[in-house]
Amino acid sequence: MLQDKGEPVPGLEDLYREIILDHYRNPRNRGELESPPAHRVEGFNPLCGDEIVVYLRLDDDGRVDDIKIGGQGCSISQSSASMMSAAVKGKTLDEVQDLTRAFKAMMSIHEQEIGGEGDEADGDDGEAEAAASGDVRLGDLEALRGVVKFPVRIKCATLSWNTLAQGIEEATA
Amino acid sequence: MAAVTTEGPLDVAAVQADFPILGRTVHGKRLVYLDSAASSQKPRAVLDAMDRYYETTNANVHRGVYEIAEQATAEMEGARAKVADFIGAPSPTEVVFTKNFTEAFNLLARSWGGANLGPGDAVVLSHMEHHSNIVPWQILAAEKGFELRWLPVDAEGQLELGDLDRLLDGAKLLAVTAMSNVLGTLTPVRHLADAAHAAGALLAVDACQYVPHVPTDVGELGADFLAFSGHKMCGPTGIGALWGRAELLEAMPPFLGGGEMIRDVRLDGFTPNELPWKFEAGTPPIAETIGLGAAVDYLEALGMDAVREHEVSLTAYALRTLHERFGDRLTVHGPAEPAARGGVLSMALADLHPHDVAQVLDQEAVCVRAGHHCAKPLMRVLGVGATARASLYVYNDERDVDALADALDSALAFFAL
Incomplete structure (x- = not known):
């Protein structure tokens, strides 16, 4: 009879790193921005019902002037959104795109290893090359690397990034 | 065939022996399957x-x-x-x-x-x-x-x-x-x-x-x-x-x-x-x-009257146990009276998100469903995005309910709530 896989069990500590819990308990950039001028975009995880709202205000130089996060979700999706907001605030759209690529590469490389279907909802940014962009510093976001050991939760971690990408696409269209 | 008959109440130990999957372990622990509302396990007779x-x-x-x-x-x-x-x-x-x-x-x-x-x-x-x-x-x-x-x-x-x-x-x-x-x-x-x-x-x-x-x-x-x-x-x-x-x-x-x-x-x-x-x-x-x-x-062969009686009594035990152990920190949505409901327990635990609850429960080999249960209009009525749902069936017993409660305690402890 099939028993355990015999592999070491990924512990909860692999998933819920302290910095993740910190962002969950004390979310950064929580709130709303007046829209317009800010761009408001919603993202859904149909699997679990998580909803995220990203308020994005760009300045004339194509820089993320301000960003706020609303909605509800699990600790992974909420902390990922919090870290994302902190990471992209003040960055140019090019820098945001590099961060997005690097973050999704961190997730999707592992998704391929475990045979997952990947998560390419924002489509057009050719993330294969992005995996090579090792010069992008993910900082706190590195804490989410452990999520890949829990395949079902990858979509929680990528929800805010996909929503941000959609927002940028709409705002710059 | 079932090891039990229509006579008298359900012999849950005998029922459990009819389900091969209940003999396995997960993460080194006894499998506690509480997701039968999503899909039940199958007895040897069906296989x-x-x-x-x-x-x-x-x-x-x-x-x-x-x-x-x-x-x-x-x-x-x-x-x-x-x-x-x-x-x-x-x-x-x-x-x-x-x-x-x-x-x-x-x-x-x-x-x-x-x-x-x-x-x-x-x-x-x-x-x-x-x-x-x-x-x-x-x-x-x-x-x-x-x-x-x-x-x-x-x-x-x-x-x-x-x-x-x-x-x-x-x-x-x-x-x-x-x-x-x-x-x-x-x-x-x-x-x-x-x-x-x-x-x-x-x-x-x-x-x-x-x-x-x-x-x-x-x-x-x-x-x-x-x-x-x-x-x-x-x-x-x-x-x-x-x-x-x-x-x-x-x-x-x-x-x-x-x-x-x-x-x-x-x-x-x-x-x-x-x-x-x-x-x-x-x-x-x-x-x-x-x-x-x-x-x-x-x-x-189990007898559907016996099945229903077992679930009412186990649901009553679960509602009582969860209330005694968690008080106001845990809400079970739906009717409070066991006879007016099935053994479906959609829970809200403190401020924890159901996904996080279910993740900790999985470490204890306790299987529950976290999500909107394909009932998003109802989730909006309840004012929640999701719930953690434990559901009972013929092979569940008080030991499973206790394991659920222990695992919920672990979740509270882990998230320091």
Whole structure:
């Protein structure tokens, strides 16, 4: 009879790193921005019902002037959104795109290893090359690397990034 | 066969021994399976019946004149008779096999709805329906231009019936669940049937969570249509059933076209087969159908009265235990009275998100479902995005409930709440 896989069990500590819990308990950039001028975009995880709202205000130089996060979700999706907001605030759209690529590469490389279907909802940014962009510093976001050991939760971690990408696409269209 | 009989209360230890999967461990711990509302586990008798079919009588049904094809056909039609008997259907010809409940209600919407609904008509649903009793009607309504009306749900998780007659006025169909897959609420099906019929409407019942857990008689319920899935009642996936009153099914056009569902095909048209095969195009899931027949045998041997009694008493124990151990930190949505509900416990634990709760529970080998349970309109009524749902069945016992409570404690401790 099939028993355990015999592999070491990924512990909860692999998933819920302290910095993740910190962002969950004390979310950064929580709130709303007046829209317009800010761009408001919603993202859904149909699997679990998580909803995220990203308020994005760009300045004339194509820089993320301000960003706020609303909605509800699990600790992974909420902390990922919090870290994302902190990471992209003040960055140019090019820098945001590099961060997005690097973050999704961190997730999707592992998704391929475990045979997952990947998560390419924002489509057009050719993330294969992005995996090579090792010069992008993910900082706190590195804490989410452990999520890949829990395949079902990858979509929680990528929800805010996909929503941000959609927002940028709409705002710059 | 089951190790227990219809005499007396359920012998849960004997039942557990009938389910091979309950012998495995997860993360080195005893498997505590509390997700039977999503899909039940399968007893050895069901697995054996399917193996036996493939090993001894595998052949296509309703076609061959040779011995094993006759045996396969007899076994499959025997399963239909068992299912009919299990739900009190007057005749096996009224039992249409489908892939699952979802396909059954899509068949109902497409065939009955397609022939009977148009502008000016209305279908009444409730706020606590599963998406599979919402979306097929929404798809059809967009095509046919009929109206969807909604029975609300109150704070206790009961249907609000104050406006029932007004909602039914001019409606052709009331389609509701007999037991909520989120709240466990048992709805007053007979009352709904009488109200629908008085208004000239039919009643279609989502019995996915009902047939596996409660003695069912379609006549007593007053239903016109009733559907359920096999995999929630100890049977395999890929098989379910739509029951309908014969004269209604007779008048309905076919659903899928192809082999089996025809009596004659000419270049200028076709003549449909008789009931129930009119609705069963193509080679059916024969092994699964036979497996469902074995599942019915298994549940009959346990006795559905005993099954229901066991679940009421275990639900009472669970509600009591969770309240004693967690007080206000844990909410179980739905009716507080065990006799008014099924063993479906949708929980909110402190400020923890259900995904995070379920993740910690998994470390303890406690399997619960976290999410919206395919009932997003109800989630909005409850004002939550998701719940963590533990659901009980014949093989669960107080030890499982205690393991759930211990794991919930671990979740609180882990997140330091």
